[in-house]
Amino acid sequence: MTGRPTSRDVAREAGVSQSTVSLVLGGKWTGRVSPATAAGVRAAAARLGYRPNRAARNLRLGTTRTVLLMVPSLTSPFFGPVYRGAARVAARHGFGVVVYEWPDLPGPAGSPFAAPHEAIDGILASSMAVEAVGGFPGTPAVMLDSDPDGPVPSVGLGVADGMRAIIAHLAALGHTRFGHVAADVDQWTFHSRADALAAAVGAVPGGALVRAGCAIDVASAKAAAGRLLDGPHPPTALVCDDDQISAGAYKAARARGLDVPRDLSVTGFDDVLLATALEPELTTVRLPAEDLGAAGMAALLELLDGGCPAPRTLPGELIVRSSTAAPPRGTR
Amino acid sequence: MTGRPTSRDVAREAGVSQSTVSLVLGGKWTGRVSPATAAGVRAAAARLGYRPNRAARNLRLGTTRTVLLMVPSLTSPFFGPVYRGAARVAARHGFGVVVYEWPDLPGPAGSPFAAPHEAIDGILASSMAVEAVGGFPGTPAVMLDSDPDGPVPSVGLGVADGMRAIIAHLAALGHTRFGHVAADVDQWTFHSRADALAAAVGAVPGGALVRAGCAIDVASAKAAAGRLLDGPHPPTALVCDDDQISAGAYKAARARGLDVPRDLSVTGFDDVLLATALEPELTTVRLPAEDLGAAGMAALLELLDGGCPAPRTLPGELIVRSSTAAPPRGTR
DNA sequence: CCCGCTTGGTCATACGTATTACTAATCCGA
DNA sequence: TCGGATTAGTAATACGTATGACCAAGCGGG
Numbered sequence: 001m002t003g004r005p006t007s008r009d010v011a012r013e014a015g016v017s018q019s020t021v022s023l024v025l026g027g028k029w030t031g032r033v034s035p036a037t038a039a040g041v042r043a044a045a046a047r048l049g050y051r052p053n054r055a056a057r058n059l060r061l062g063t064t065r066t067v068l069l070m071v072p073s074l075t076s077p078f079f080g081p082v083y084r085g086a087a088r089v090a091a092r093h094g095f096g097v098v099v100y101e102w103p104d105l106p107g108p109a110g111s112p113f114a115a116p117h118e119a120i121d122g123i124l125a126s127s128m129a130v131e132a133v134g135g136f137p138g139t140p141a142v143m144l145d146s147d148p149d150g151p152v153p154s155v156g157l158g159v160a161d162g163m164r165a166i167i168a169h170l171a172a173l174g175h176t177r178f179g180h181v182a183a184d185v186d187q188w189t190f191h192s193r194a195d196a197l198a199a200a201v202g203a204v205p206g207g208a209l210v211r212a213g214c215a216i217d218v219a220s221a222k223a224a225a226g227r228l229l230d231g232p233h234p235p236t237a238l239v240c241d242d243d244q245i246s247a248g249a250y251k252a253a254r255a256r257g258l259d260v261p262r263d264l265s266v267t268g269f270d271d272v273l274l275a276t277a278l279e280p281e282l283t284t285v286r287l288p289a290e291d292l293g294a295a296g297m298a299a300l301l302e303l304l305d306g307g308c309p310a311p312r313t314l315p316g317e318l319i320v321r322s323s324t325a326a327p328p329r330g331t332r
Numbered sequence: 333m334t335g336r337p338t339s340r341d342v343a344r345e346a347g348v349s350q351s352t353v354s355l356v357l358g359g360k361w362t363g364r365v366s367p368a369t370a371a372g373v374r375a376a377a378a379r380l381g382y383r384p385n386r387a388a389r390n391l392r393l394g395t396t397r398t399v400l401l402m403v404p405s406l407t408s409p410f411f412g413p414v415y416r417g418a419a420r421v422a423a424r425h426g427f428g429v430v431v432y433e434w435p436d437l438p439g440p441a442g443s444p445f446a447a448p449h450e451a452i453d454g455i456l457a458s459s460m461a462v463e464a465v466g467g468f469p470g471t472p473a474v475m476l477d478s479d480p481d482g483p484v485p486s487v488g489l490g491v492a493d494g495m496r497a498i499i500a501h502l503a504a505l506g507h508t509r510f511g512h513v514a515a516d517v518d519q520w521t522f523h524s525r526a527d528a529l530a531a532a533v534g535a536v537p538g539g540a541l542v543r544a545g546c547a548i549d550v551a552s553a554k555a556a557a558g559r560l561l562d563g564p565h566p567p568t569a570l571v572c573d574d575d576q577i578s579a580g581a582y583k584a585a586r587a588r589g590l591d592v593p594r595d596l597s598v599t600g601f602d603d604v605l606l607a608t609a610l611e612p613e614l615t616t617v618r619l620p621a622e623d624l625g626a627a628g629m630a631a632l633l634e635l636l637d638g639g640c641p642a643p644r645t646l647p648g649e650l651i652v653r654s655s656t657a658a659p660p661r662g663t664r
Numbered sequence: 665c666c667c668g669c670t671t672g673g674t675c676a677t678a679c680g681t682a683t684t685a686c687t688a689a690t691c692c693g694a
Numbered sequence: 695t696c697g698g699a700t701t702a703g704t705a706a707t708a709c710g711t712a713t714g715a716c717c718a719a720g721c722g723g724g
Contacts, residue, residue, distance in 0.1 A: 003394075004470070006679095006680055006681085007680065007681065007682095008680080008681095016703075016704090017703070017704050017705080018680090018681085018704090019682080019683080019703080019704060019705075019706095020702090020703065020704075021681095022680095022681065022682055022683080023682085023683090023703090026681095026682070026683095028682090028683090031700090031701075031702090032701080032702065032703075033701095033702065033703070034701080034702060034703090037702080037703080049469065052680080052681070053391070053451065053679085053680050053681070054390075054396075054451035055387050055388075055390035055391040055396065055451050055679085055680080055681095056387075056391050056679070056680035056681040056682090056709090057680080057681055057682080058386075058387035058390075058681095058709095059385070059387040059388050059390075059391050059679090059680080059681075059708095059709050059710065059711090060680080060681045060682050060683085060708080060709055061681085061682070061709085062335075062709070064386075064387065073412070074406065074411075074412040074415055074416065075409065075412035075413060075416070075605075076412075077407065077409060079406075080405070080406040080407035080408075080412075081407060083406055083431075083433070084406065084407070084433065087433065096430075098428075098430050098431075099415075099430075099431050101415070101416065101419065119385065119386035119387050137381065138336070218605070218608055218609050219608075244605070244609070247609035250611065251611070254611060273407075273550070273576070273606075274605075274606065274609060276550055276551075277550050277576065277579035277606060277609075277610065278609065278610070279582065279583070279586060279610075279611065338709095338710055338711085339710065339711065339712095340710080340711095348673080348674090349673070349674050349675080350674090350710090350711085351673080351674060351675075351676095351712080351713080352672090352673065352674075353711095354710095354711060354712055354713080355673090355712085355713085358711090358712070358713095360712090360713090363670090363671075363672090364671085364672065364673075365672065365673070366671080366672060366673090369672080369673080384710080384711070385709085385710050385711070387709085387710080387711095388679090388709070388710035388711045388712090389710080389711055389712080390679095390711095391678095391679050391680065391681090391709090391710080391711075392678080392679055392710080392711045392712050392713090393679085393711085393712070394679070665724100666723105666724095667722105667723095667724095668721105668722100668723095669720100669721085669722090669723105670719100670720085670721085670722105671718105671719085671720080671721100672717105672718090672719090672720105673716105673717085673718085673719105674715105674716080674717075674718100675714105675715085675716075675717095676713100676714095676715085676716095677712100677713090677714090677715100678711100678712095678713095679710105679711090679712095680709105681708100681709090682707100682708095682709095683706100683707090683708095684705105684706090684707085684708105685704105685705090685706085685707100686703105686704085686705075686706095687702100687703085687704080687705095688701100688702090688703085688704095689700100689701080689702080689703100690699105690700080690701075690702095691698105691699085691700075691701090692697105692698095692699085692700095693696105693697100693698100693699105694695100694696095694697100
């Protein structure tokens, strides 16, 4: 017995049959096994340090009680909490979570989704295109923060409302000239932000909007914000698609001798750690990342259970900190 | 055939036996199956959208080709890259990675390690105590950034050298009064930093060291740094255990009207995203997180292969940016 | 012409578990 | 006392794969 002990080893140790071991350890022994025998089995299992073979159990049951969480990048501070929320709910139902980072980790076969390494029961895809789940035909899936009108059930985030709240806040302070430092990422959530932003600015009397795109990193954001500030009609408020982009906007402002928020207001999105680490602390929209993961997992588990989860949207919340103020005099 | 197709379905479709399908798709058919038959099998598999059942394969082979990555918290920006490096190397060898966040996600049985959800072949434990792998007796494990003298093979980070480099840099600038804003976390890496720091300061002529502990979050770090700055002999340089802690130190300084780096030098550790998002950009020690994950995975794979991986230590690198300068006049 | 060898493929089995069908023993009411 | 019901447990089997043992042709050399 060099390898790990099996249920048969436990059976021999306890002087019963393998079936009995399985019944006892499976918890379905009520009325089939005497308490004394059950105790004996448990003791034997403990003595041998037995733990059931997952592969065998999965094969037998035809279910892995594992779901795949697909995220664009684990490095982003947004997805840690998403994972945590999802994993917590999953654990409560005896499910495990496997993370799949995409597109940074293409599968071995070239197609990124050719081979998720684990056998999975369902998919939770965060901030991804619907095609992302196309690699798993027939596997139940729930999308997070994606197009709610897509063919796959989803849990949404109130990003449009968040954008509207930002503009309302800035407009109330007196701003009319807005700059959108936009993430050049082809995800629904960013398209949605852009659309809501444009519409909201359109509703502001005398509102004007300029836009510059960038990657989601500080240097790229700094350059994009700089382009807006150096333009012919520089905005008095920079609306950023992401907290990290806001950090770039801060840098662009400082490089031009502009004080935030006295000379320039800046807003973020997400409310990740960075928002309060920056100086001044960032006015941003808090997205409930952990709740998103939890709600998505709950929906997926309901789906796996044969149910039909109701569409949900989790609202964002405008957090006003110190990076926004009235525009400087003489700019309106 | 309501469920997913099996190798037997493919066999029927191709007019061969199940064994043949397995041989062909397993890639070991050279000299056993004619090219024509192999092509037919492949075509049939493609037509049916066949993908082998992982659970069955795992059971049969007795190996899952999956390793468990244990990290304290996925929310920390340090562990995303660690995961990525590990996953990349693993994928190249046909292995998958499952993440287990600890201690935030205790297992169902109360004991955090009672039940990792997947069957695993090995463990990569990052910045954790050796006890962390005790829950998996007999499972090959490699520790990352942990005590190299422990009973488990490990890949180290040159954190002690990093601390020495920081002190050397600050001492060269003229600092003698150092404050250590220390992470109150019982991990080897932080003990190691503290020891190296104390020794290095002891070697500075006239060197003095005060210390304040905090949790790894901005608010707690701000408070701790404040305690040092308000003490009887305020340091001229704050050495922080972590970039995030440095952000707190910045805030404490600003709250007291101190300019970084004119009135106070601040250093970080890790060189995560935050380091360049802050103003001024942070002098810190870059830890090669992605390389760490990659090297750890390589060592683990070697271990799984029956080899005996040589101990390695990846050096940190001092990155001098704008948060350090000579101490203000009159302070020495 | 027969035997050994190669080629191309199939049969049977085992991995470890969960569960259904079955049996042996005990019990209780009439 | 007897027979149905209950209790306590076992035997057998299937999940889907990979692989070692086996086997049927074909073929060429002696």
